[in-house]
Amino acid sequence: MLRDHGLESFSLRALAKAAGFSPAALYEYFDNKAAIVDAVQDLVDVELSTALREAAESEPPGRRRVTAVLLRYLAYAKENREEFLVLFSRLGSKAQSLQDSPHQPFQVLMAAVKDAEAEGDLRIRDGMPLEGVTYGLWAAAHGMAMLQATYLQTFEADFDLVDKWMLIDFLRGLRP
Amino acid sequence: MLRDHGLESFSLRALAKAAGFSPAALYEYFDNKAAIVDAVQDLVDVELSTALREAAESEPPGRRRVTAVLLRYLAYAKENREEFLVLFSRLGSKAQSLQDSPHQPFQVLMAAVKDAEAEGDLRIRDGMPLEGVTYGLWAAAHGMAMLQATYLQTFEADFDLVDKWMLIDFLRGLRP
DNA sequence: GATTTTATTGAACAGTGTTCGGGAAAAGTC
DNA sequence: GACTTTTCCCGAACACTGTTCAATAAAATC
Numbered sequence: 001m002l003r004d005h006g007l008e009s010f011s012l013r014a015l016a017k018a019a020g021f022s023p024a025a026l027y028e029y030f031d032n033k034a035a036i037v038d039a040v041q042d043l044v045d046v047e048l049s050t051a052l053r054e055a056a057e058s059e060p061p062g063r064r065r066v067t068a069v070l071l072r073y074l075a076y077a078k079e080n081r082e083e084f085l086v087l088f089s090r091l092g093s094k095a096q097s098l099q100d101s102p103h104q105p106f107q108v109l110m111a112a113v114k115d116a117e118a119e120g121d122l123r124i125r126d127g128m129p130l131e132g133v134t135y136g137l138w139a140a141a142h143g144m145a146m147l148q149a150t151y152l153q154t155f156e157a158d159f160d161l162v163d164k165w166m167l168i169d170f171l172r173g174l175r176p
Numbered sequence: 177m178l179r180d181h182g183l184e185s186f187s188l189r190a191l192a193k194a195a196g197f198s199p200a201a202l203y204e205y206f207d208n209k210a211a212i213v214d215a216v217q218d219l220v221d222v223e224l225s226t227a228l229r230e231a232a233e234s235e236p237p238g239r240r241r242v243t244a245v246l247l248r249y250l251a252y253a254k255e256n257r258e259e260f261l262v263l264f265s266r267l268g269s270k271a272q273s274l275q276d277s278p279h280q281p282f283q284v285l286m287a288a289v290k291d292a293e294a295e296g297d298l299r300i301r302d303g304m305p306l307e308g309v310t311y312g313l314w315a316a317a318h319g320m321a322m323l324q325a326t327y328l329q330t331f332e333a334d335f336d337l338v339d340k341w342m343l344i345d346f347l348r349g350l351r352p
Numbered sequence: 353g354a355t356t357t358t359a360t361t362g363a364a365c366a367g368t369g370t371t372c373g374g375g376a377a378a379a380g381t382c
Numbered sequence: 383g384a385c386t387t388t389t390c391c392c393g394a395a396c397a398c399t400g401t402t403c404a405a406t407a408a409a410a411t412c
Contacts, residue, residue, distance in 0.1 A: 008266065012400065022361050024402080033400065088327055090184065125341055135335075136320070136342030143319025144312070151264055159311075165301055166312030173349030188369065198392045200371080209369065 007086055012036075037086065044083045049104030051076050056108060061115035063122055063171045069112050070141040070167050073105070074160075077145035085149055088142075110134040123176040133174070140170055183262055188212075213262065220259045225280030227252050232284060237291035239298055239347045245288050246317040246343050249281070250336075253321035261325055264318075286310040299352040309350070316346055 012033060016023040030036045055072035059065040077084040113134045116122035124133055144163050188209060192199040206212045231248035235241040253260040289310045292298035300309055320339050 011398080013398090023400085024362080025360050027401075028359065088322075090326055125345075128338065128341055132338040133342065135323075136316075136338065136346075139319035139323055139342075140312075140316040140346065141319070142323060143315035143317070146264075146322055147311075147315055147318060150266055162304065162308040162311065165304055166309065166315075169301075169309075169349040170312075170316065170346040171349065173345040173347065173351075175349075187367080189367085199369085200393080201391050203370075204390065 007082060007089060037089070040083075041087050044080075044087045045104055047080075047083070048073075048076050048087070049108050052105055052108040056112050061112070061119050061121075063116050063174070066109070066112045066116050066122070066137065067164075067167055067171060069109050070137060071164060073109075073138075073141045074145050074163050077149055081149050084145065088146070106134065106138060109138055113137065120176060122171075122174050124174075137170070140167065182258055183265060213265070216259075217263050220256075220263045221280055223256075223259070224249075224252055224263070225284055228281055228284040232288050237288070237295050237297075239292050239350070242285070242288045242292050242298070242313065243340075243343055243347060245285050246313060247340060249285075249314075249317045250321050250339055253325055257325050260321065264322070282310065282314060285314055289313065296352060298347075298350050300350075313346070316343065 012026055013023045015036070016026055019026075026036070030039070052069050052072050055068045056065055059068040110130060113122065114130060117124055117130075122133075124130065141163075144159065144166075148159055188202055189199045191212070192202055195202075202212070206215070228245050228248050231244045232241055235244040286306060289298065290306055293300055293306075298309075300306065317339075320335065320342075324335055
């Protein structure tokens with residue numbers, strides 16, 4: 001529904017027509033537009049996290065598994081551009097927290113990082129929390145995905161190989 | 177002007193009133209709202225790039241200089257949240273290109289990376305263009321800045337130290 | 353069958369970006 | 383100085399947005 005026509009031009013009237021409802025009827029189920037976006041964000045959240053989980057299981061624990069999760073993150077953002085952008089748009093009104101609340105993609109990545117450290121394949125500085133390095137790795141992939149989806153969307157180039165090499169090199173800096 | 181009231185609630189009528197003009201008068205100088213945002217983006221672009229240039233000159237060539245530029249990027253995003261978000265919002269209609277057109281912050285970072293490689297302080301894989309590793313490093317910092325500015329804006333924590341450590345570790349993976 | 357509850361709607365309101373005809377003020381020309 | 387032309391700006395309007403609310407039809411309950 002939303003996938004085809006972007007996020008900017010996503011009006012309640014258009015959504016209502018697509019759903020066979022009147023615009024006012026939407027307010028029976030949602031408080032406002034932000035609540036609708038929140039609901040969509042939840043859907044995207046689990047879709048992305050299951051994709052990441054699959055990627056994690058495809059590789060043995062260690063830095064390679066972390067790399068697989070990050071590359072899957074990038075692939076999802078590339079294949080599902082609008083969904084990815086919705087997830088990180090400011091239209092929703094979620095109070096995001098890192099650890100408790102189920103930002104599931106983060107949890108999946110953190111598990112992979114934890115396992116890699118347990119395997120002795122990844123070094124974590126003294127005083128650096130597990131969430132910290134997970135956040136850092138997430139941010140690296142997120143920045144690539146975000147730049148390609150917005151700022152560099154008109155920049156015709158194949159980022160795949162560059163992304164992969166850079167992530168591998170970044171993780172190289174986390175070797176024991 | 178725009179700094180105080182965010183980007184979402186930035187109406188042409190409000191801008192016109194603040195400028196002492198009528199809303200219609202703005203169209204004498206700009207084609208549309210996107211053109212206004214483009215103009216602001218240009219201003220932010222040079223503001224950010226001069227800040228990065230200063231940071232580059234504060235350190236000798238090498239990975240430390242690259243780190244300084246990236247940290248300055250993060251500091252700017254933190255101190256000038258709205259400007260930073262405007263720069264990467266989809267409201268503008270710029271056709272961004274990496275090399276030619278003056279996305280100046282990228283150029284500044286690329287110069288630092290180039291110098292670091294020339295100093296023998298940074299390794300670039302065979303077949304990897306200079307733009308590629310610059311993009312990767314930029315994306316890492318950009319992801320951190322973007323997450324803090326949007327998705328994690330309610331997450332009260334001090335990211336500064338984590339950001340610094342992670343960037344240093346990432347660059348550690350690029351040692352010769 | 354009567355009454356309450358649940359869905360759904362059309363019309364309206366305030367706000368948005370944008371267009372257009374018209375009217376002042378400034379600049380240029382004889 | 384008078385006349386024309388260009389520059390500048392505004393009010394009103396249009397189509398759109400999210401949102402509210404009284405009214406209505408359908409369903410559920412008693």
